[in-house]
Protein backbone atom coordinates (compact mmCIF):
# COMPACT_ATOMS: atom_id res chain seq x y z
CA UNK A 433 0.00 0.00 0.00
CA UNK A 434 1.21 3.49 -0.82
CA UNK A 435 1.59 5.95 2.06
CA UNK A 436 -0.19 9.23 1.38
CA UNK A 437 -0.10 12.19 3.75
CA UNK A 438 -3.20 14.39 3.81
CA UNK A 439 -2.21 17.90 4.92
CA UNK A 440 -5.27 19.91 5.93
CA UNK A 441 -5.21 23.71 5.71
CA UNK A 442 -8.92 24.57 6.12
CA UNK A 443 -11.56 25.80 3.67
CA UNK A 444 -15.17 24.73 3.19
CA UNK A 445 -14.14 21.06 3.08
CA UNK A 446 -13.41 21.50 6.80
CA UNK A 447 -16.50 23.60 7.61
CA UNK A 448 -20.06 23.03 8.76
CA UNK A 449 -23.21 24.99 8.11
CA UNK A 450 -24.92 26.31 11.21
CA UNK A 451 -28.66 25.47 10.81
CA UNK A 452 -29.65 28.49 12.94
CA UNK A 453 -27.70 31.22 11.17
CA UNK A 454 -27.24 29.38 7.85
CA UNK A 455 -23.66 30.60 7.70
CA UNK A 456 -20.66 28.35 7.26
CA UNK A 457 -17.78 28.18 9.76
CA UNK A 458 -14.68 26.02 10.39
CA UNK A 459 -15.07 22.72 12.30
CA UNK A 460 -13.06 22.34 15.49
CA UNK A 461 -10.77 19.63 14.14
CA UNK A 462 -10.04 19.70 10.42
CA UNK A 463 -8.20 16.37 10.66
CA UNK A 464 -11.58 14.69 11.35
CA UNK A 465 -12.53 15.02 7.69
CA UNK A 466 -11.17 11.59 6.86
CA UNK A 467 -13.68 9.95 9.25
CA UNK A 468 -16.40 10.47 6.66
CA UNK A 469 -14.38 8.48 4.11
CA UNK A 470 -13.52 5.00 5.43
CA UNK A 471 -12.98 3.90 1.81
CA UNK A 472 -9.66 5.77 1.82
CA UNK A 473 -8.11 2.70 3.45
CA UNK A 474 -8.85 0.66 0.29
CA UNK A 475 -6.47 2.81 -1.74
CA UNK A 476 -3.63 3.85 0.58
CA UNK A 477 -2.27 4.02 4.07
CA UNK A 478 -3.24 7.53 4.99
CA UNK A 479 -1.92 9.80 7.69
CA UNK A 480 -3.43 13.20 8.38
CA UNK A 481 -1.59 16.31 9.50
CA UNK A 482 -3.45 19.49 10.38
CA UNK A 483 -1.30 22.36 9.11
CA UNK A 484 -3.86 25.12 9.68
CA UNK A 485 -7.62 25.50 9.77
CA UNK A 486 -8.36 28.73 7.97
CA UNK A 487 -10.67 29.91 5.21
CA UNK A 488 -8.43 30.39 2.18
CA UNK A 489 -9.01 34.20 2.01
CA UNK A 490 -7.15 34.30 5.35
CA UNK A 491 -4.01 32.67 3.92
CA UNK A 492 -0.90 34.81 3.65
CA UNK A 493 2.22 34.47 1.50
CA UNK A 494 4.09 33.57 4.71
CA UNK A 495 1.68 30.67 5.34
CA UNK A 496 2.03 29.57 1.71
CA UNK A 497 5.81 29.61 2.04
CA UNK A 498 5.61 27.54 5.21
CA UNK A 499 3.29 25.04 3.53
CA UNK A 500 5.72 24.73 0.60
CA UNK A 501 8.60 23.94 2.95
CA UNK A 502 6.49 21.39 4.84
CA UNK A 503 5.41 19.65 1.62
CA UNK A 504 8.98 19.47 0.30
CA UNK A 505 10.25 18.03 3.56
CA UNK A 506 7.62 15.26 3.46
CA UNK A 507 8.21 14.48 -0.23
CA UNK A 508 11.86 13.88 0.55
CA UNK A 509 10.98 11.10 3.00
CA UNK A 510 11.33 7.53 1.67
CA UNK A 511 8.20 6.40 3.54
CA UNK A 512 5.97 8.97 1.75
CA UNK A 513 4.58 8.22 -1.73
CA UNK A 514 2.40 11.27 -2.28
CA UNK A 515 0.70 14.26 -0.68
CA UNK A 516 -2.89 15.50 -0.71
CA UNK A 517 -3.54 19.04 0.48
CA UNK A 518 -7.06 20.08 1.44
CA UNK A 519 -7.60 23.80 0.93
CA UNK A 520 -10.26 26.48 0.64
CA UNK A 521 -11.28 26.93 -2.97
CA UNK A 522 -11.10 30.74 -3.11
CA UNK A 523 -7.28 30.82 -3.33
CA UNK A 524 -6.66 27.13 -4.06
CA UNK A 525 -5.29 27.81 -7.54
CA UNK A 526 -2.68 30.18 -6.09
CA UNK A 527 -1.33 27.68 -3.57
CA UNK A 528 -1.41 24.87 -6.15
CA UNK A 529 0.52 26.99 -8.66
CA UNK A 530 3.08 28.13 -6.06
CA UNK A 531 3.74 24.49 -5.14
CA UNK A 532 3.93 23.58 -8.83
CA UNK A 533 6.63 26.21 -9.34
CA UNK A 534 8.80 25.31 -6.38
CA UNK A 535 8.54 21.51 -6.07
CA UNK A 536 10.66 19.12 -8.10
CA UNK A 537 8.54 16.94 -10.40
CA UNK A 538 8.15 13.40 -9.06
CA UNK A 539 5.86 12.10 -6.34
CA UNK A 540 2.22 13.19 -6.80
CA UNK A 541 1.03 16.33 -5.02
CA UNK A 542 -2.73 16.86 -5.26
CA UNK A 543 -4.69 19.88 -4.04
CA UNK A 544 -8.43 19.60 -3.39
CA UNK A 545 -11.29 21.13 -1.44
CA UNK A 546 -15.07 21.37 -1.49
CA UNK A 547 -17.79 23.79 -2.49
CA UNK A 548 -20.32 22.45 0.02
CA UNK A 549 -19.59 22.23 3.72
CA UNK A 550 -19.38 18.83 5.37
CA UNK A 551 -22.98 18.70 6.71
CA UNK A 552 -24.71 20.07 3.59
CA UNK A 553 -26.81 17.86 1.34
CA UNK A 554 -24.59 16.62 -1.50
CA UNK A 555 -21.36 17.57 0.27
CA UNK A 556 -18.59 17.18 -2.31
CA UNK A 557 -15.64 17.07 0.11
CA UNK A 558 -15.62 13.31 0.84
CA UNK A 559 -15.56 12.29 -2.84
CA UNK A 560 -12.98 14.94 -3.73
CA UNK A 561 -10.81 13.65 -0.89
CA UNK A 562 -11.19 10.03 -1.93
CA UNK A 563 -10.43 10.86 -5.58
CA UNK A 564 -7.39 12.89 -4.53
CA UNK A 565 -5.97 10.02 -2.49
CA UNK A 566 -6.65 7.64 -5.40
CA UNK A 567 -4.80 10.01 -7.72
CA UNK A 568 -1.93 10.50 -5.27
CA UNK A 569 -1.53 6.74 -4.94
CA UNK A 570 -1.62 6.19 -8.72
CA UNK A 571 1.34 5.80 -11.06
CA UNK A 572 -0.51 8.00 -13.57
CA UNK A 573 -0.11 11.14 -11.43
CA UNK A 574 3.62 10.60 -10.94
CA UNK A 575 5.78 13.29 -12.53
CA UNK A 576 2.84 15.43 -13.73
CA UNK A 577 3.52 18.40 -11.44
CA UNK A 578 1.00 19.62 -8.91
CA UNK A 579 -2.55 18.59 -9.80
CA UNK A 580 -5.97 19.80 -8.69
CA UNK A 581 -8.51 16.99 -8.33
CA UNK A 582 -12.09 18.23 -8.07
CA UNK A 583 -15.48 16.99 -9.21
CA UNK A 584 -13.98 13.86 -10.87
CA UNK A 585 -11.62 15.98 -13.01
CA UNK A 586 -7.84 16.26 -12.86
CA UNK A 587 -6.37 19.66 -13.71
CA UNK A 588 -2.80 20.91 -14.04
CA UNK A 589 -2.11 23.62 -11.42
CA UNK A 590 -0.80 25.95 -14.10
CA UNK A 591 -4.09 26.15 -16.00
CA UNK A 592 -6.84 25.59 -13.46
CA UNK A 593 -8.99 28.42 -12.15
CA UNK A 594 -12.09 28.84 -10.00
CA UNK A 595 -14.87 29.81 -12.42
CA UNK A 596 -18.08 29.67 -10.37
CA UNK A 597 -18.94 31.01 -6.93
CA UNK A 598 -20.99 28.01 -5.82
CA UNK A 599 -21.18 25.20 -8.41
CA UNK A 600 -19.28 21.99 -7.58
CA UNK A 601 -17.86 22.04 -11.14
CA UNK A 602 -16.19 25.36 -10.38
CA UNK A 603 -12.62 24.33 -11.29
CA UNK A 604 -11.96 24.55 -15.01
CA UNK A 605 -8.89 24.93 -17.20
CA UNK A 606 -9.78 27.51 -19.89
CA UNK A 607 -8.42 26.77 -23.40
CA UNK A 608 -6.83 23.41 -22.52
CA UNK A 609 -9.46 21.64 -20.40
CA UNK A 610 -8.71 19.12 -17.64
CA UNK A 611 -5.71 16.85 -18.21
CA UNK A 612 -7.59 13.79 -17.00
CA UNK A 613 -10.39 12.38 -14.89
CA UNK A 614 -11.32 9.65 -12.43
CA UNK A 615 -14.10 7.16 -12.90
CA UNK A 616 -15.19 4.39 -10.56
CA UNK A 617 -12.24 2.16 -11.45
CA UNK A 618 -9.41 4.20 -12.96
CA UNK A 619 -7.32 7.35 -12.78
CA UNK A 620 -6.82 8.62 -16.32
CA UNK A 621 -4.36 11.24 -17.51
CA UNK A 622 -5.28 12.16 -21.09
CA UNK A 623 -2.80 14.96 -21.86
CA UNK A 624 0.57 15.28 -20.20
CA UNK A 625 1.20 18.89 -19.13
CA UNK A 626 4.16 20.60 -20.83
CA UNK A 627 7.31 21.06 -18.74
CA UNK A 628 7.32 24.51 -17.17
CA UNK A 629 9.39 26.92 -15.10
CA UNK A 630 10.86 25.42 -11.94
CA UNK A 631 11.83 28.03 -9.35
CA UNK A 632 13.27 26.15 -6.39
CA UNK A 633 12.87 28.82 -3.70
CA UNK A 634 11.55 28.41 -0.17
CA UNK A 635 9.33 31.49 0.17
CA UNK A 636 7.52 34.28 -1.68
CA UNK A 637 8.01 38.04 -1.78
CA UNK A 638 4.74 39.41 -0.42
CA UNK A 639 4.81 42.96 -1.74
CA UNK A 640 3.46 42.44 -5.25
CA UNK A 641 0.28 44.21 -6.37
CA UNK A 642 -2.31 43.03 -8.89
CA UNK A 643 -4.31 45.67 -10.79
CA UNK A 644 -7.19 45.08 -13.15
CA UNK A 645 -7.62 47.52 -16.04
CA UNK A 646 -10.98 48.97 -17.00
CA UNK A 647 -12.17 51.66 -19.36
CA UNK A 648 -10.81 55.15 -18.65
CA UNK A 649 -8.48 54.18 -15.79
CA UNK A 650 -5.35 56.18 -15.05
CA UNK A 651 -2.16 55.48 -13.10
CA UNK A 652 -3.47 56.43 -9.63
CA UNK A 653 -3.33 52.85 -8.32
CA UNK A 654 0.12 52.17 -9.80
CA UNK A 655 1.42 55.33 -8.13
CA UNK A 656 -0.18 54.24 -4.89
CA UNK A 657 1.63 50.87 -5.03
CA UNK A 658 4.94 52.59 -5.88
CA UNK A 659 4.51 55.07 -3.02
CA UNK A 660 4.03 52.14 -0.64
CA UNK A 661 7.16 50.20 -1.57
CA UNK A 662 5.78 47.57 -3.95
CA UNK A 663 8.43 45.19 -5.30
CA UNK A 664 6.46 44.25 -8.42
CA UNK A 665 3.21 44.97 -10.24
CA UNK A 666 0.99 42.65 -12.28
CA UNK A 667 -1.45 44.35 -14.63
CA UNK A 668 -4.51 42.56 -15.95
CA UNK A 669 -4.66 44.40 -19.24
CA UNK A 670 -7.50 44.78 -21.72
CA UNK A 671 -7.82 42.33 -24.60
CA UNK A 672 -4.56 41.24 -26.21
CA UNK A 673 -2.53 43.35 -23.74
CA UNK A 674 -3.45 47.03 -23.88
CA UNK A 675 -3.99 49.69 -21.22
CA UNK A 676 -5.71 53.10 -21.29
CA UNK A 677 -3.17 55.85 -22.16
CA UNK A 678 -3.45 57.40 -18.68
CA UNK A 679 -1.88 54.27 -17.18
CA UNK A 680 1.33 54.53 -19.22
CA UNK A 681 3.07 57.24 -17.10
CA UNK A 682 2.73 55.00 -14.00
CA UNK A 683 4.22 52.04 -15.88
CA UNK A 684 7.12 54.23 -17.02
CA UNK A 685 7.67 55.40 -13.45
CA UNK A 686 7.73 51.81 -12.14
CA UNK A 687 10.24 50.68 -14.76
CA UNK A 688 12.42 53.74 -14.18
CA UNK A 689 12.59 52.61 -10.52
CA UNK A 690 13.48 49.03 -11.65
CA UNK A 691 10.16 47.69 -10.38
CA UNK A 692 9.07 44.82 -12.65
CA UNK A 693 5.70 45.16 -14.38
CA UNK A 694 4.09 41.94 -15.65
CA UNK A 695 1.25 42.00 -18.18
CA UNK A 696 -1.59 39.47 -18.41
CA UNK A 697 -5.02 39.82 -19.99
CA UNK A 698 -8.29 40.24 -18.13
CA UNK A 699 -9.76 37.98 -20.85
CA UNK A 700 -10.57 34.47 -19.76
CA UNK A 701 -8.78 32.88 -22.74
CA UNK A 702 -5.68 33.75 -24.77
CA UNK A 703 -2.30 35.40 -24.24
CA UNK A 704 -0.96 38.97 -24.34
CA UNK A 705 1.03 40.04 -27.39
CA UNK A 706 2.58 43.15 -28.97
CA UNK A 707 -0.21 43.48 -31.53
CA UNK A 708 -1.33 47.09 -31.09
CA UNK A 709 0.96 50.04 -31.81
CA UNK A 710 -1.18 52.85 -30.34
CA UNK A 711 -0.52 54.68 -27.01
CA UNK A 712 -0.95 52.08 -24.26
CA UNK A 713 -0.97 49.25 -26.81
CA UNK A 714 1.00 46.03 -26.31
CA UNK A 715 3.81 47.08 -28.68
CA UNK A 716 4.54 50.21 -26.65
CA UNK A 717 4.40 48.26 -23.38
CA UNK A 718 6.80 45.59 -24.65
CA UNK A 719 9.23 48.25 -25.92
CA UNK A 720 9.12 49.92 -22.51
CA UNK A 721 10.28 46.67 -20.86
CA UNK A 722 7.01 45.27 -19.50
CA UNK A 723 7.21 41.47 -19.05
CA UNK A 724 4.53 39.56 -20.97
CA UNK A 725 3.16 36.51 -19.24
CA UNK A 726 2.59 33.43 -21.33
CA UNK A 727 -1.13 32.85 -20.75
CA UNK A 728 -1.27 32.92 -16.93
CA UNK A 729 -4.21 34.62 -15.27
CA UNK A 730 -3.57 37.63 -13.03
CA UNK A 731 -3.48 35.83 -9.71
CA UNK A 732 -1.08 33.18 -11.01
CA UNK A 733 1.22 35.71 -12.72
CA UNK A 734 1.36 37.43 -9.32
CA UNK A 735 2.35 34.16 -7.63
CA UNK A 736 5.02 33.59 -10.28
CA UNK A 737 6.41 37.10 -9.79
CA UNK A 738 6.32 36.73 -5.98
CA UNK A 739 8.20 33.43 -6.36
CA UNK A 740 10.71 34.58 -8.99
CA UNK A 741 11.49 37.74 -6.98
CA UNK A 742 12.96 35.45 -4.30
CA UNK A 743 15.62 34.55 -6.88
CA UNK A 744 16.25 37.96 -8.38
CA UNK A 745 14.81 41.48 -8.48
CA UNK A 746 16.54 42.18 -11.83
CA UNK A 747 13.95 42.65 -14.59
CA UNK A 748 16.20 41.16 -17.32
CA UNK A 749 16.67 38.01 -15.22
CA UNK A 750 12.98 37.75 -14.31
CA UNK A 751 12.01 37.79 -17.98
CA UNK A 752 13.13 34.17 -18.53
CA UNK A 753 10.48 32.95 -16.12
CA UNK A 754 7.75 34.73 -18.01
CA UNK A 755 8.99 33.51 -21.40
CA UNK A 756 8.72 29.93 -20.09
CA UNK A 757 5.40 28.17 -19.67
Ligand SMILES: NC(=O)C[C@H](N)C(=O)O
Nearest residue numbers: 443444487488520521522
Ligand atom coordinates in the same frame (compact mmCIF):
# COMPACT_ATOMS: atom_id res chain seq x y z
N1 LIG B 1 -15.36 26.54 -1.04
C1 LIG B 1 -14.45 27.15 -0.27
O1 LIG B 1 -13.58 26.51 0.25
C2 LIG B 1 -14.58 28.64 -0.13
C3 LIG B 1 -14.07 29.21 1.17
N2 LIG B 1 -14.48 30.59 1.27
C4 LIG B 1 -12.54 29.15 1.25
O2 LIG B 1 -11.88 29.41 0.30
O3 LIG B 1 -12.04 28.86 2.29
